[in-house]
Amino acid sequence: MKRSIFLAAGLLLLNLTASRVFSQTTQDTTKKTTQDTTKAAAPAVEGASDVVGALASNADYSTALTAVKAAKLDSVLKVGGPYTIFAPHNNAFNALPAGKLDSLLKDPVKLGALLKGHVVMGKYGKKEIIAALKAGKGKAAVTTLDGQTLTLSLAGSKLQITNAAGSSAQVTLFDLVGANGIVNGINGILMPK
Template sequence: MKRSIFMAAAVIAIGFTTSSVFAQTTQDTTRKTTTTTSTTTAAAADGASDVVGALASNADYSTALAAVKAAKLDSVLKAGGPYTIFAPNNISFGNLPAGKLDSLLKDPVTLATLLKGHVVMGKYGKKEIIAALTAGKGKATVTTLDGQPLTLSLVSNKLQLTNAAGSTAQVTLFDLIGANGVVNGLNGILMPKP
């Protein structure tokens, strides 16, 4: 009798433990799947047409999208390619000095110059960047649309970009895929030489 009670208690304890672990795994998996699925789905649905659509697929880059449109670069980036856009996130634009973003949005020529420093010819998703860094022993240089060198390097195990003016930003998001390229997200704006 004692043995039956002990077995029943053990089965119940194992059941609760298994349920708890399963619930945590399910929650974590759901959370990860939701994030991955929404990003992948958005990139596949909106980005299938071009890199501008890929940029539009993630709300964290809505200011970069508005800037691309204000600079009238969207028509350029929708044709040809492949392109890689290293897009500053909304927080990066929010960190500009007061009034700077508004003045840039009203000056398409200056804004286009700034944005061309974030776009390179060729597709540089995470896989291609790793290959380029491996071939270059930790560094790689690509050329932006405005003809300037953009250096990619690993700093504290994070991918950092440095432009010709010495401005730096780190890649925080990889592989928003469009039919004619890819968008990678940055935590800063690569400011050109004054």
């Protein structure tokens, strides 16, 4: 009889422990899945038809989109690829001297030259950039549509991009995905020589 009581108590204790572990695992899994889904859903635009559509998906880069269209670069970026656009945030365009943006928008050739310095051939999302930086021991070089070299490096914990003229900006947003490329947001404009 004593043995039966101990056996029943042991089974009850085992059942309670298993229930707690299962409950904790379920809560952790739900919490982790929710966090992972939230992180993934914020920057990714899996359904964008092209890299221009990915750029259009985020209102913080609407000035860059307007500039791409004004330079008639959108027709180039909608086909072929893959492309990576390092798109200046609206605040970067707002920081230009008074009248500079209007002047650029009225000169598609000059604007196109500026913007081509922000577009590279190839897919350089966060994962690919990290791999390139590891392979290059902290630095990586990519070539823009107009043949310039952009140097990628770490400035503290931020990814910094510097062009041949010495103009630099930091990446503030990764991986807006389009069918033929990726948009990464930057906090400045890479001015040419």
